[in-house]
Amino acid sequence: MIEFLSVNQGRILGDLEQHLYLSLLPIIIGLVIAIPLGMLAANSRWANAPLLGLSSVTYSIPSLALFIAMPGIIGTKILDPINVVIALSLYTTALLFRSVLDGLRAVPEPVKQASTAMGMRRARQLLTVELPVAIPVVAAGLRVAAVSNISLVSVGALIGVGGLGDLFTYGFQIGSYYYIGSGIVLSVLLALIADVVIVVIQRIATPWTRARAAR
Amino acid sequence: MIEFESVTKRFPGGGVGVEDVSLTIPTGKITVFVGPSGCGKTTSLRMINRMLEPSSGRILHDGQDVAKLDKAKLRRGMGYVIQQVGLLPHRTIVDNVCTVPFLLGRSKARARADAVALLERVGLDPVIAKRYPAQLSGGQQQRVGVARALAADPPVMLMDEPFSAVDPIVRESLQDEFLRLQHDLGKTIVFVTHDVDEAVKLGDQVAVFGGGGRLVQVDAPEDLLGRPRNAFVASLIGRDRGYRRLSFVPARDLPSHDVVTVSTDATTREVHETSERTGKSWVLSVDSDGRPVSWLDGRGDGDDLGRVPVGNTFTDDDSCRAALDGALASPAGLAVHVDADGRVVGGVGHDEIARYVTSLRSAEGGTAEDAGQDAAVEADA
Ligand SMILES: Nc1ncnc2c1ncn2[C@@H]1O[C@H](COP(=O)(O)OP(=O)(O)OP(=O)(O)O)[C@@H](O)[C@H]1O
Ligand SMILES: [Mg+2]
Secondary structure (H helix, E strand, C coil): CHHHHHHCHHHHHHHHHHHHHHHHHHHHHHHHHHHHHHHHHHHCHHHHHHHHHHHHHHHHCCHHHHHHHHHHHHCCCCCCCHHHHHHHHHHHHHHHHHHHHHHHHCCCHHHHHHHHHCCCCHHHHHHHHHHHHHHHHHHHHHHHHHHHHHHHHHHHHHHCCCCCHHHHHHHHHHCCHHHHHHHHHHHHHHHHHHHHHHHHHHHHHCHHHHHHHHC | CEEEEEEEEECCCCCEEEEEEEEEECCCCEEEEECCCCCCHHHHHHHHCCCCCCCEEEEEECCEEHHHCCHHHHHHCEEEECCCCCCCCCCCHHHHHCHHHHHCCCCHHHHHHHHHHHHHHCCCCHHHHHCCHHHCCHHHHHHHHHHHHHCCCCCEEEEECCCCCCCHHHHHHHHHHHHHHHHHHCCEEEEEECCHHHHHHHCCEEEEEEHHHEEEEEECHHHHHHCCCCHHHHHHHCCCHHHHHHHHCECCCCCCECCCEEECCCCHHHHHHHHHHHCCCEEEEECCCCCEEEEEECCCCCCCCCCEECCCEECCCCEHHHHHHHHHHCCCCEEEEECCCCCEEEEEEHHHHHHHHHHHHHHHCCCCCHHHHHHHHHHHC
């Protein structure tokens, strides 16, 4: 096993790096798009229903179909990793949009009223009160998105860009459980680490949620 | 000064918030809105700082129609304590208090230092400054809410049931602190409550709201208690309004008379002799400075002599309610009248207090009997 790892170090590290890139870049893109969309939906009745519908539809498209259809839709090469990044960004946006919306809606009414009553204008209230108070809900969505992206990237191996998924397909081809096993272990480990990192960041960003528990 | 001019608020679903309210809220005074749940108190308050807009009529602040003012600026000049407190959960207590000063762009260090002083002023321990709202009790949160509304030193305060989440004892001490604070600050305050006791205690002026969001009566508290306009107001202020009203009758002119006193080091025999000579069954023991200590039973046995400590005494600045409380708590039925230094100047019996108050009433032209007045009020409604 150790020998296997040291011999294949280059390949495994390369796949790991690609896996990280393919799964985490969409998280960042998704978050950046989902926050303004969520704020829009929370504040405008007419934008709410269409955006909600769009996000449900997007989330229900099978991932493999999306990976394969992507080059046809945006004219990229079939093996271009950008296909996976864009497809996962769509999923992540759809999922985080719901989280941002839910988080903003869960801000207690008295908190919003008090901010208004003290003379905060709408934009400031959204950015400095409602969004920060929504962080725990958004972070819960981020954890789901991170773990699901990390496992979805492996599916990309079926179209030739899969990060660690590449280890499964190659392992199957040559009948080596070492490749398959290390692919599985590494992707599970990656998901766990990503989850822990998000939890830690959230805790640092929201000291008040710990205060409540400590009361 | 804040003026309501025929203000009506109807909600989109057809619900009536308030109906044709006209009212003047004087500068530097406490105006209390009181009435049963759903009568439009909060709605009226929220129209003052434009959280809600009237359907018709207008509200003037110092002569200017508030509808023409910038909402955010208007609100920053009016401290608002909302009914459900609404502290910002993600900010520490001190930063919650600093919300408006920060919005106004004041220096953070200065604002925080002022905020900590303000926390003390509303009776909170400054150690809580660094905590988060979830770590405070309901009563503490309400005090922070009051401190937050005061932080930018606004001339106007809008307070929606600010003391509702605390038990009666804490509430009373908060009310006392509040009155002390207002005595120093002299702000224009609109205070909402559905507790009549709170309304008459705090208000310079009390506005009673009734069903359908209508204003039923606006009066000084003593006039409200003395002359409820109709059966609704009478029932709101309750059967014991005569007793409540005593709070507004000064004790100064009560027919206080001499009481029989003995020194605290008088012997049992001396006490018995004094009692026999004067025909009083209870005598008052006073210390060497003339301050009352306890009531002694003139026919009591042993060293103890049925000793009852003197509870509440009253001074010229107290009300007849304080005097009556003292008289009812005394075994002799006498309230002890003391001067500013606490020295006994006389006493007055509960029957004498009752006679005095009744005589004031007939002099005012009111009906002597409470029951008679209730009946009259019901008849005219
Ligand atoms: N946003 C709203 N939409 C529809 N109706 C409303 C709205 N806000 C208040 N109302 C109605 O207006 C009336 C007055 O409500 P308001 O909140 O002013 O009462 P309140 O006197 O403050 O009562 P409470 O003592 O319970 O706080 C109530 O009948 C209420 O149902
Ligand atoms: Mg209310």
